[in-house]
Amino acid sequence: MQRIQVILTIDMENLPANFQEILQQEQAVVAAWKAEGILEHLYLRDTKNGAVLIFKNLSEGEVEARMQTLPFNLIKKSVEYYNLIQQF
Secondary structure (H helix, E strand, O other): OOEEEEEEEEOHHHOOOOHHHHHHHHHHHHHHHHHHOOEEEEEEOOOOOEEEEEEEOOOHHHHHHHHHOOHHHHHEEEEEEEEEOOOO
């Protein structure tokens, strides 16, 4: 089963005034992905400037397309993608 790790960093120095509204929209999208079964894990970074997401059963291109739809995409600083191989 394919896994892709995404490391999202948001631009904390330039947060918009409606950040809390964007956060609520973000949480709704993530909840839908979990319900859909494509988001296996979501970890908030201890620096509170982003998150680590683990997707399953999607190609890297599909993950990139999904990430473009996130409300936080508008305030991102960077996004990194890593294909993971599970060791047995």
